[in-house]
Amino acid sequence: MNREDLADLGAFMAVADERSFTRAAAKLGTSQSALSHTIRRLETKLGVRLLTRTTRNVAPTEAGEKLIGTLGPAFDSIEAQIASIGELREKPAGSLRITASEHAATTVLWPVLRQLLPNYPDIHVELSIDSSLTDIVTGRFDAGVRLGEAVAKDMIAVRISPDLRMAIVGSPAYFDAHPAPRTPQELAGHQCINLRQLTSGGFYAWELEKDGRELRVRVDGALAFNNVPMIVRAAEAGFGLGFVMEDQVAAQLADRRLVRVLEDWCPPFAGYHLYYPSRRQSSAAFTLLVEALRFRRTQR
Numbered sequence: 149m150n151r152e153d154l155a156d157l158g159a160f161m162a163v164a165d166e167r168s169f170t171r172a173a174a175k176l177g178t179s180q181s182a183l184s185h186t187i188r189r190l191e192t193k194l195g196v197r198l199l200t201r202t203t204r205n206v207a208p209t210e211a212g213e214k215l216i217g218t219l220g221p222a223f224d225s226i227e228a229q230i231a232s233i234g235e236l237r238e239k240p241a242g243s244l245r246i247t248a249s250e251h252a253a254t255t256v257l258w259p260v261l262r263q264l265l266p267n268y269p270d271i272h273v274e275l276s277i278d279s280s281l282t283d284i285v286t287g288r289f290d291a292g293v294r295l296g297e298a299v300a301k302d303m304i305a306v307r308i309s310p311d312l313r314m315a316i317v318g319s320p321a322y323f324d325a326h327p328a329p330r331t332p333q334e335l336a337g338h339q340c341i342n343l344r345q346l347t348s349g350g351f352y353a354w355e356l357e358k359d360g361r362e363l364r365v366r367v368d369g370a371l372a373f374n375n376v377p378m379i380v381r382a383a384e385a386g387f388g389l390g391f392v393m394e395d396q397v398a399a400q401l402a403d404r405r406l407v408r409v410l411e412d413w414c415p416p417f418a419g420y421h422l423y424y425p426s427r428r429q430s431s432a433a434f435t436l437l438v439e440a441l442r443f444r445r446t447q448r
Contacts, residue, residue: 156190159183160198161223164208164216165288169201220285221425228431240432241270247282248275248293251376251393252420256309256441257293264440271433279346285425290434296418304426308441309419313394314355316414317406321386328409329389332356332365339388340367344374354391356413363413367391380406419443 162172163183173180191198198212208216248257253275261273276282276289284292295312299305318326322339329335335354343352351372353364369388373379376392383390383397384405390397394414400406422441430438 153193156186156193157219158223159186160190160212161216161219163187163199163206164212167206169206216286220288224285224288224425239268239270240436241268242431242433243272243274244291244434244437245274245276245289246291246293246422247278247284247287247289249279250277251396252293252309253277255395256420260437260440264437268433268436271436273437284423291422291424293420293422296421299421299423302426303423305421305423306438306441307419307443308422309443311416312419313416314391314414315394315397315401315408316354316389316391316410317380317383317397317401317408318389319384319386320404320407322383322388323407328407330410332363332410332413335365335367335389338367339369341369341379341382341388341390342367342372343376343379343391344372346374352391356410357415358413 159172159176162176163169166172166175169180169183169187173183176183187199194211196211197209198215200207200209246257257275265271265273276287281294282289282292284290293308296305296307316329316335318328326338329338332354340354344350345352351366353366356363356365367389371382371387373382376396379390379392380397380400382388383392384400389409397406401408422438424434
């Protein structure tokens with residue numbers, strides 16, 4: 149492979165990553181026409197179309213997706229090796245891309261980043277807020293943050309939060325009109341606020357557990373959201389019961405804007421973990437972030 153081939157493959161990966169010739173050209177510091185010529189040359193050399201172009205977007209073809217799957221890990225390794233050179237500098241530097249849910253980003257990542265980054269101005273972090281189980285290799289992320297039980301077995305996982313708990317909550321006004329459920333089965337007689345899952349498109353089944361007995365309860369009600377803060381607002385307004393992270397309603401429980409039920413069916417579970425491919429060559433910046441995020445049992 150000569151240097152021109154490597155440059156052409158890099159140009160293809162930039163277009164595939166940006167899904168746009170305009171943005172990829174700006175990223176590479178070249179013109180859109182020159183970039184289009186490079187991609188056509190690569191497609192001619194390989195004898196297959198790699199990208200489908202429309203007036204609105206650019207998407208990889210099946211052959212393009214296959215090439216991305218092959219090139220992605222190789223390019224990631226090259227980038228990591230280049231980034232590792234930063235270890236020779238006085239301070240860590242480089243760009244890090246992380247995907248995380250909104251809850252993980254606001255409660256775990258941001259508190260650490262706001263303390264860390266002012267001391268390391270050469271580190272740049274991009275957070276992609278996404279509740280789905282993103283493929284960090286295909287998406288070219290350095291790492292992802294998910295609950296421990298959702299991390300793939302072939303990834304390195306570093307715990308970054310304490311155990312978490314769910315809470316079933318409703319407003320005092322709601323319970324004035326409806327007797328509090330004493331068993332999970334009694335949830336069928338209540339107005340419950342559903343959470344639409346972005347990954348599957350279906351409603352989230354409430355996961356309950358007591359004395360080793362696990363239940364997945366399908367609930368029903370007049371309202372559904374794909375956003376947890378809206379579920380909390382609706383529960384406060386008396387529209388029904390919500391099933392949310394305990395810390396998301398701590399203030400409301402403390403001042404009795406919300407009341408908790410079936411607490412004994414909501415045991416603690418493994419908290420958030422930072423995960424990344426085992427083959428990843430860690431840069432100084434990435435290692436610094438991992439250590440800053442690492443959860444230690446002495447933490448409160």
